[in-house]
Amino acid sequence: MTLVKTNLNRRSFLKVSALAGGGMMLSFSWLAGCKPSSEEALSLPKEWFDLNSYIKIGDNGLVTLMSPNPEFGSNVKTSMPMILADELDVDWKNVIVKQADFFPERYDRQFTGGSQGIRQGWTPLRTAGATARQMLVNAAAQQWKVSAEEITTEAGMLHHKGSGQQASYGEIASLAATLPVPEEINLKKFDAFHIIGTSRKNVEGQNIVTGKPLFAMDRFQEGMLVAMIAHPPAFGLKVKSVDVAAAKAMPGIRDVFTFQTLSDDYERNGFDTTTFTELVAIVGNTTWEVMNAKKALTVAWEEAADKNVVVKGWNGAESILIPGGIESTEGHKTRMEEMARKTAEVLRKDGDPDAAFKKADKVIERTYTAPYLAHNCMEPRNCFAHVTADKAEIYGPIQAPEFIMQALSARLGLPKEKIQINLARMGGGFGQRAYGHHMVEAAVISQKMNAPIKMIYTREDDMTYGIYRPTYTATYRAALDKDNNLIAFHVKGGGIPEHPVSANRFPAGAVDNYLAEGWKLNSNITIGAFRAPRSNFIGGAEQSFMDEVAELAGKDPIEFRLELLRRAKNNPVGKDNDYDPDRYAGVLQLVREKSQWNEAPSNVHRGVSAYFCHNTYVAEVLDLVIKDNLPVVEKVYAAVDCGxxxxxxxxxxxxxxxxxxxxxxxxxxEMTFVDGVPQKSNFDKYRLIRQKEAPKAIEIHFVQNDLEPTGLGEPLFPPVFAAVANALYKATGKRFYDQPFVNDLQTSEMRM
Amino acid sequence: MAIFNLNINGKKQQVEVDPATPMLWVLRDHLQLVGTKYGCGIAQCGACTIHLEGQAMRSCQLPVSAVGEQAITTIEGLSEKGDHPVQKAWLEHDVPQCGYCQAGQIMTAAALLNSNPDPSEEEIETAMNGNICRCGTYLRIKAAVKTAAAS
Structure with a gap:
């Protein structure tokens, strides 16, 4: 058992009723729909007792667990309460899960992103569950006049063997809720888990398959107006003038006006975007009417000048230049090629790479590129807002509510305590919904209209707004000695506006002479987190390169990686290597075994790839066949170590x-630009993978261990890019360096 | 504006709207049937799929004036208790991630099984190819369609 001090997470143990704003309002509508199981469960209790911010126990033993993090599809709304329920020792079928709204005073961390929900929630949630359990035990001990140590719990019941007494949590909860929070509690031994490690269905499954209103897009309120925005059609443009007359005269339209989202002197945080700070709002009665009026709107745009804004990040406030000018993909390519030839910032250097390359027997150099990507969440950006003179209710899709609060408060002129952000289920996030500009926009429009409004982006607005995955490039060089040992490795990566290199990752630590360099270019095209930021490019580039180096060395690609990992373990180079070579090797060995790597079927073209990011180790083998000149992914094997x-x-x-x-x-x-204009604005041009192109089968294997859990939202994503490239090479004899690969496939015999 | 008498999920519904209004917005804005989702507005993603006389139809491209007396079914009316074989199969395979596209996926799958109760793997892929899932739940979708077909 692990003894933890509860005061580490004290705020989670405050009683909800003791907080400003009073107790949580529970309504029957959500209670009816949120039972995680269709098994016969308890009915609704007459009274609920708060044991802490996360846990309420009904007088009949029904348990409500609050899921703290916003849900965007990674299923935290099921898995985080499972952690609570296990330590609390309750029967999952008697659990109701409710989405917590944004209450930083009640919950430790309400952020969905970076694959950190489970990892960072693990100890706080276990502690919250175990603390509530201990309070129930202490209450029973007091009532039965026995020692708390002699009381055991199981499935929502308290037992005292000696006296033969027993009671349900529901019977004891009213007393337990009045007891002090224990200073220290014991967490379970891992082998005592009975919910953690077992598959439980999505608690929202029934609501999803029956079309219940779960998303902000579905919000309806009497008197609510619908709003849309018009943003500049190109990066580098701003509003010059607006002729609102035609749009305003359209049926059902209430108002058309320009508005500022953030003022130029506002000190931003890293999640306040700088994309378009002046927009046109069109407000009316219904979506269709507003869509039509938007088409009738005449806006004159003009080029924006250079602008500086202050952004306060982890390293303090910094003045950031948003360059004026109109940019295109062609221009980006030229500038990136120029930068790649120049001297870059040295991020890490081990040994003497220059000398090692000079004396090498073989040297290989390859360059990889990737374009901007749009997130394309299936739910376009939208938000409900109701702002009155003294308070604001905001309900929308947001991964990082904490980071948009400052902008809301500053822009609305309301103190943070008067702004309530409620957390809608998100129709996808992938990093993009960490940027809450849509919340500010909806709130400003509501404030101006003095009415509840639901603001909706069209798909075109959503795809052309920005916050893209940046465009990147990386050039790799490797040197082999005459015995085909890797003696030097060099990566030089850049991008707009950030570089993708993580200098301390593999193969750093495994090569005597190592150099990592990075460079970046500024732009007015905004970027943001996108499922495994930076890793989603550099992982694929590195692992494609490794495949080619292994081939040059005449070695099996898995064995080549394992050889390097043995070196990193036994005699590591440098001190700051950010991976555990054993766990890294573990996933490679597991995927080798599960894919029967050494006995691959002859008609199948295989690519392997492995990557460590976001605290989780992943290795993947991808099997591809060519059918009618079309690459078909038959199977993907993944081995994962996430504890x-x-x-x-x-x-x-x-x-x-x-x-x-x-x-x-x-x-x-792929997203490209001509004269600042995004060249794709809907799914007719922006190609997303569809059912026919999906792999025919996927096998995921987890390394079995007792290590603390890490996340899964991102880590399986980056290595796939190389697994695809390496398999395509086997199939076509051609290496794929430039994403998206479809561009090069089209020029070959293949069609996609 | 014109008055339309619609037959939705077995119920008569009257709305007064612009005749060009897509059924998607009639359902969502006027009838609060919000299970049918807006994804692209140009019939490319399938999130807005409903049934028109049992056939899968993209409601974002279907003007209310074209519906007449034809029966419309939305996800809310696919079954009374959420126990249509496709819905049950979706739960059995725990298909959804974010869930936004799933009503459209389910409606497409249900229409496929109406017309072809025992589809081949290829027929499933072809029928489901118009429905995008950004979360990438395609394998579970296919498995659930097979389960529903077998039930």
């Missing part, structure tokens, strides 16, 4: 999604 797996089937679902998404973006993902 303890909370909800295995849901974890596999997440992994499958990452793999499918990775294949799709490797083959098709």
């Amino acid at each position: 303890i797996v909370i909800n295995p089937d849901a974890a596999r679902n997440m992994g499958e999604g990452g793999i499918v998404d990775g294949i799709g973006n490797a083959l098709f993902g």
Whole structure:
């Protein structure tokens, strides 16, 4: 057992009723729909007792667990409460899960992103569950006049063997809720888990398959107006003048006006975007009417000048230049090629790479590129807002509510306590919904209209707004000695506006002479987190290169990587290597075994790839066949080390999604620009992977261990890009360096 | 504006709207049947799929004036208790991630099985190819369609 001090996470243990704003309002509408199981469960209690912010126990033993993090599809709404329920020792069928709204005073961390939900929620949630359990035990001890140590719990029941007494949590909860929070509690031994590690269905499954209103897009309120925005059609443009007359005269239209989202002197945080800070709002009665009026709107745009804004990041406030000017993909390519030839910032240097390259027997150099990507969440950006003179209610899709609060408060002129952000289920996020500009826009429009409004982006607005995955390039060089040992390795990566290099990752630590360099170019095209930022490019580039180096060395690609990992373990180079060579090797060995790597079927073209990012180790083998000149992914094997797996089937679902998404973006993902205008604005041009292109089968295998859990939303994604490239090489004899691969496939015999 | 008498999920519904209004927005804005989702507005993603006389139809491209007396079924009316074989199969395979596209996927799958109760793997892929899932749940979708077909 692990003894933890509860005061580390004290705010989670405050009683909700003791907080400003009073107790949580529970309504029957959600209670009816949120039972995680269709098994016969308890009915609704007459009274609920708060044991802490996360846990309420009904007088009949029914348990409500609050899921703290916003849900965007990674299934935290099921897996995080599973952690609570296990330590609390309740029967999952008697659990109701409710989405917590944004209450930083009640919950430790309400951020969905970076694959950190489970990893960072693990100890706080276990502690919250165990603390509530201990309070129930202490209450029973007091009532039965026995020692708390002699009381055991199981499935929502308290037992005292000596006296033969027993009671349900529901019977004891009213007393337990009045007891002090224990200073210290013991967490369970891992082998005592009975919910963690077992597959539990999505608690929202029934609501999803029956079309219940779960998304902000579905919000309806009496008197609510619908709003849309018009943003500049190109990066580098701003509003010059607006002729609102025609749009305003359209049926059902209430108002058309320009508005500022953030003022130029506002000190931003890293999640306040700089994309378009002046927009045109069109507000009316219904979506269709507003869509039509938007088409009738005449806006004159003009080029924006250079602008500086202050952004306060981890390293303090910084003045950031948003350059004026109109940019195009062609121009980007030229500038990036120029930069790649110049001297770059040295991020890490081990040994003497220059000398090693000079004395090498063989040297290989390859350059990889990737375009901007749009997130394309299936739910376009939208938000409900109701702002009155003294308070604001905001309900929308947001991964990082904490980071948009400052902008809302500053822009609305309301203190943070008067702004309530409620967390809608998100129709996808992938990093993009960490940027809450849509919340500010909706709130400003509501404030101006003095009415509740639902603001909706069209798909075109959504795809052309920005916050893209950046465009990157990386040039790799490797040197082999005459015995085919890797003696030097060099990566020089750049991008707009950031470089993708993580200097301390593999193969750093495994090569005596190592150099990592990075450079970046500025732009007015905005970027943001996108499923495994930077890793989603550099992982694929590195692992494609490794495949080619292994081939040059005449070595099996898995064995070549394992050889390097043995070196990193036994005699590591440098001090800051950010990976555990054993766990890295572990996933490679597991995928080798599960894919029967050494006995590959002859008609199948295989690519392997492995990557470590976001605290989780992944290795993948992708099998591809060519049918009618068309590459078909027959099967993908993944081996994953993320420590303890909370909800295995849901974890596999997440992994499958990452793999499918990775294949799709490797083959098709691309956003380009001409004169600042995004060249794709809907799914007729922006190609997303579809059912026919998905792999025919995926097997996900987890390394079994007792290590603390890490996340899965991102780690399976980056390595797929190389697994696809390496398999395509086997199939076509051609290496694929430039994403999306469909561009090069089209010029070969293949059609896609 | 004109008055339309619609037959939706077995119920008569009257709306007064612009005749060009797509059924998607009639359902969502006027009838609060929000299970049918807006994804692209140009019939490319399938999130808005409904049934028109049992056939899968993209409601974002279907003007209300073209519907007449034809029966419309939305995800809310696919079954009374959420126990249509396709819905049950979706739960059995725990298909959804974010869930936004799933009503459209389910409606497409249900229409496929209406017309072809025992589809081949290829027929499933072809029928489901018009429905995008950004989360990448395609394998589970296919498995669930097979399960529903077998039930």
